[in-house]
Amino acid sequence: MKQIFAKPLSLKDVQTHFCPGCHHGSIHRLVAEAMDQFGIAEQTIGCASVGCSVFLYGYFNIDVVESPHGRAPAVATGVKRARPDRIVFTYQGDGDLAAIGTSEIIHAANRGEKITVIFVNNTTYGMTGGQMAPTTMPGQKTSTSPYGRDVNNDGKPFKMAELLSNLDGVAYAARVAVNSPKNVLQAKKVIKNAFQYQVEGKGLSFVEVLSACPTNWGMNALKANERVGSEMIPYFPLGVFKNTENL
Amino acid sequence: MSTPPRKFVKGNEAVAMAAIEAGVQCYFGYPITPQSDIPEYLARELPRKGGIFIQAESEIASVNMVLGAAACGVRAMTSSSGPGISLKQEGISYMAGSELPGVIVDIMRSGPGLGGIDASQADYHQATKGGGHGGYRIIVLAPGSVQEMYDLTMLAFDLSDQYRMPAMVLADSVLGQMKESIVPHPRPQVELPAKEWAVRGTGGAHQNVVKSLYLGDGEMEKFHWKMHARYQELAEKESRWEEYQTADAELMVTAFGATARIVRTAVEMARAEGIKVGLMRPITLFPFPKQAYAGLSVRCKRWLAVELSTGQMVDDVRLSVARDVEVDFYGRPPGAGSLPTPEELFEQIKKRS
Numbered sequence: 001m002k003q004i005f006a007k008p009l010s011l012k013d014v015q016t017h018f019c020p021g022c023h024h025g026s027i028h029r030l031v032a033e034a035m036d037q038f039g040i041a042e043q044t045i046g047c048a049s050v051g052c053s054v055f056l057y058g059y060f061n062i063d064v065v066e067s068p069h070g071r072a073p074a075v076a077t078g079v080k081r082a083r084p085d086r087i088v089f090t091y092q093g094d095g096d097l098a099a100i101g102t103s104e105i106i107h108a109a110n111r112g113e114k115i116t117v118i119f120v121n122n123t124t125y126g127m128t129g130g131q132m133a134p135t136t137m138p139g140q141k142t143s144t145s146p147y148g149r150d151v152n153n154d155g156k157p158f159k160m161a162e163l164l165s166n167l168d169g170v171a172y173a174a175r176v177a178v179n180s181p182k183n184v185l186q187a188k189k190v191i192k193n194a195f196q197y198q199v200e201g202k203g204l205s206f207v208e209v210l211s212a213c214p215t216n217w218g219m220n221a222l223k224a225n226e227r228v229g230s231e232m233i234p235y236f237p238l239g240v241f242k243n244t245e246n247l
Numbered sequence: 248m249s250t251p252p253r254k255f256v257k258g259n260e261a262v263a264m265a266a267i268e269a270g271v272q273c274y275f276g277y278p279i280t281p282q283s284d285i286p287e288y289l290a291r292e293l294p295r296k297g298g299i300f301i302q303a304e305s306e307i308a309s310v311n312m313v314l315g316a317a318a319c320g321v322r323a324m325t326s327s328s329g330p331g332i333s334l335k336q337e338g339i340s341y342m343a344g345s346e347l348p349g350v351i352v353d354i355m356r357s358g359p360g361l362g363g364i365d366a367s368q369a370d371y372h373q374a375t376k377g378g379g380h381g382g383y384r385i386i387v388l389a390p391g392s393v394q395e396m397y398d399l400t401m402l403a404f405d406l407s408d409q410y411r412m413p414a415m416v417l418a419d420s421v422l423g424q425m426k427e428s429i430v431p432h433p434r435p436q437v438e439l440p441a442k443e444w445a446v447r448g449t450g451g452a453h454q455n456v457v458k459s460l461y462l463g464d465g466e467m468e469k470f471h472w473k474m475h476a477r478y479q480e481l482a483e484k485e486s487r488w489e490e491y492q493t494a495d496a497e498l499m500v501t502a503f504g505a506t507a508r509i510v511r512t513a514v515e516m517a518r519a520e521g522i523k524v525g526l527m528r529p530i531t532l533f534p535f536p537k538q539a540y541a542g543l544s545v546r547c548k549r550w551l552a553v554e555l556s557t558g559q560m561v562d563d564v565r566l567s568v569a570r571d572v573e574v575d576f577y578g579r580p581p582g583a584g585s586l587p588t589p590e591e592l593f594e595q596i597k598k599r600s
Contacts, residue, residue, distance in 0.1 A: 010450075041450045042448070042449050042450040043448050043449075043450075044448050044450065045319075045446050045447075045448040047315070048458075054460060057454070057456040057458065061450050061454060062448070062450045062454065063446035063447060063448050063449070063450060063454060063455045063456065064446070064454075064456045064457070064458070065314070065315060065318040065345075065446055065456075065457045065458075066341075066345065066456070066457060066458035066459060066460060067311065067314070067315075067341075068311060068314075068337055068338060068341045071307065071308070071311040071314075071337075071338070074303070074307070074308040074309075074311035074312050074314075074315070075311050075312070075314050075315035075318075076315060077301070077308075077312050077315060078273065078275065078311065078312035078313060078314060078315025078316035078317070078318070078319075078323065079315040079316065079318065079319055079446070080315075081273055081299045081301065081312070081315075081316060082272065082273055082299070082315070082316040082319040082320075082321045082323070083319045083447075083448065086448040087448070103304055103305060103307075103308065104304070104307075104308055104311070106304075107303070107304035107308060111301075
C-alpha cells in the first residue's frame with residue numbers, strides 16, 4: 001500500500017502541549033514540510049522566542065537557540081553571521097515581535113539579514129494569559145483591555161507584514177492564515193517561498209501567520225477558527241506584500 | 248638579544264588587538280564614550296581578518312547577537328560603558344543561564360544615569376554580583392595597565408570558554424583612553440574543552456539546544472547548584488591578584504584598576520619616608536581573591552580600601568580579611584575632577600600610619 005500522508009521528518013513524534021484549536025501545531029507542520037521539501041533540516045538552526053513559541057525545540061528535530069523576549073532577530077543575526085552556511089529562522093509571536101522586539105525585527109530586516117522570520121499573530125499574549133498585544137483588534141477584550149481595545153488610548157493594531165515590506169532589506173513579506181484548507185495550502189506555498197528566498201540569499205523573508213488562540217479568546221476551537229476569517233482577515237489582509245522577483 | 252616589538256597604543260586599542268589575537272570571530276557593538284575606540288578599531292581590522300563586525304541598533308541587540316554567535320561556538324564579543332552595560336544585562340543573564348561563553352568589555356564611566364565620561368569604579372557591584380536577574384555570576388577581570396588590557400582580554404576569552412560563562416573586562420576611562428607601550432603577544436596555547444554543546448544545524452539525533460528555560464521539577468535548582476560549584480572551582484583555580492611591598496607592610500592599601508596605579512605611586516612616596524605600607528591589587532574581581540586577603544590579613548591588621556566610588560569593593564574586602572581586621576575606606580565618587588592625586592592618597596596613608 002502506498003503511504004500518502006505522514007508526519008514531516010523535521011518534526012519529532014511527540015504529544016503536543018498546545019491547547020485544542022491552537023494553530024501553532026499547523027504552522028509547525030508547514031515549516032517542517034518546507035524544511036523536508038528542501039532537505040534542509042540537517043542544516044537549519046532555529047531561534048525560539050518567548051511565549052508559547054519557545055518550545056520549538058520540543059517539536060522540531062533541529063538545533064535551536066532560545067532568545068530573550070523579542071530578541072530572536074538579533075540572536076538569529078549572530079547565528080547567521082557566525083554560520084552563514086546554515087539556514088536560520090526565527091519563530092515569534094506578536095507580543096514578542098511586534099512589541100518588545102520591534103527594534104530588533106526592523107533593524108534585522110533593514111540590514112537584509114538572510115534569515116526567515118515566521119511571525120505568529122494571534123492578537124494576544126498567549127502564554128501569559130491573554131493580555132492585549134500590539135495586534136489586538138479594535139474593541140477586542142483582553143485581560144488588560146477589559147473594556148475592549150480603545151484605539152484612542154492604545155492605537156491601532158500593527159500590520160507588521162505591510163510595515164516590513166517597505167524596507168529594502170526585506171526580500172519577501174507575506175501574510176497567510178491556516179483557518180481553512182485553501183488558506184493552509186496557500187500558507188504552505190508562501191512558507192516554502194520564504195525559505196527559498198533564504199536559500200538563494202536574497203534578504204530577509206517574513207511570513208505573518210494569522211493564528212487562533214481559543215483559550216485566551218474565550219472561544220471553542222471552531223469559533224476561534226471562524227474568528228480568524230470573520231474578524232482578523234478583513235483587518236489583516238492575506239497576500240504577498242513584497243516579492244523581489246516581481247520588482 | 249633582540250627586544251620584543253613594542254606598540255604604543257590606547258587601552259581600548261589594546262583590548263581590540265588582543266581580541267583579534269585571541270581569535271574573536273564576531274564583534275557586535277554600539278558607540279558610547281569612552282569605549283568607542285574598540286568598535287572603531289574592530290570595524291577597521293576585524294573584516295580584514297575574515298571576522299564579522301556589526302554596529303547593532305542598540306546595546307540590547309548587540310549582546311543578543313553575541314548570544315547567537317556564541318551559541319554557534321565561535322568567539323564573540325561586545326563592549327560598552329555604564330549606560331550600555333545596563334542594557335546588556337538582559338542578554339548577559341540569558342548567556343549565563345544558557346552557559347554561553349562570550350566577552351563583554353565595560354570601560355566604566357561615571358553614573359548613575361547619563362552621569363559623565365570620567366573614570367569610575369561604581370559599576371563594581373553590577374559587574375561582580377550578577378548585574379541582571381536570576382542569581383548568577385560572570386568572570387570579572389580588572390586590568391591595571393594598557394598591557395593588562397591586552398593580556399586580560401585574551402585571558403577573558405580562555406576563561407570564558409573554559410568555564411562556559413560570560414567574562415567581563417572591567418576597566419575605566421583612564422585605562423581605556425591612556426596610551427602606554429605594550430608588548431603584544433600571540434594567544435597562549437591553552438587546552439580548552441571542545442564546544443560539543445554548540446548549535447551546528449546538523450539536526451536529527453544530534454539535536455543541540457541552547458536555552459535557559461528549565462520547567463521540569465528540580466531542573467532549575469540543579470542548574471543553580473551546578474553553577475555554584477563552578478563558581479567555587481573558578482575561585483580555587485583562577486583567583487589572581489598582585490602584591491606590591493606587602494611582605495613587611497603594617498598598613499595594607501587595596502585598590503583595583505586605575506586607582507591601584509595611583510595608590511602604587513602613593514605607596515612609593517610613603518616608602519621613601521620609611522612608612523611600611525603595601526598594595527594589594529585584585530586582578531580577578533570575580534572570583535574575588537578571598538584566600539589571598541585572608542592570608543595577608545593574618546599578619547597585617549590595618550587596611551585601607553580606595554575606590555572611585557563611595558565604596559563597593561570594600562564590602563568584599565571586609566568579607567575576606569581576618570575577623571579582627573578593621574578595613575578603613577577612602578573613596579572619591581566618580582565625576583569630573585574626582586580622580587585622586589598620588590599626594591592625596593599619600594596623605595591618607597600618612598594619616599593611618
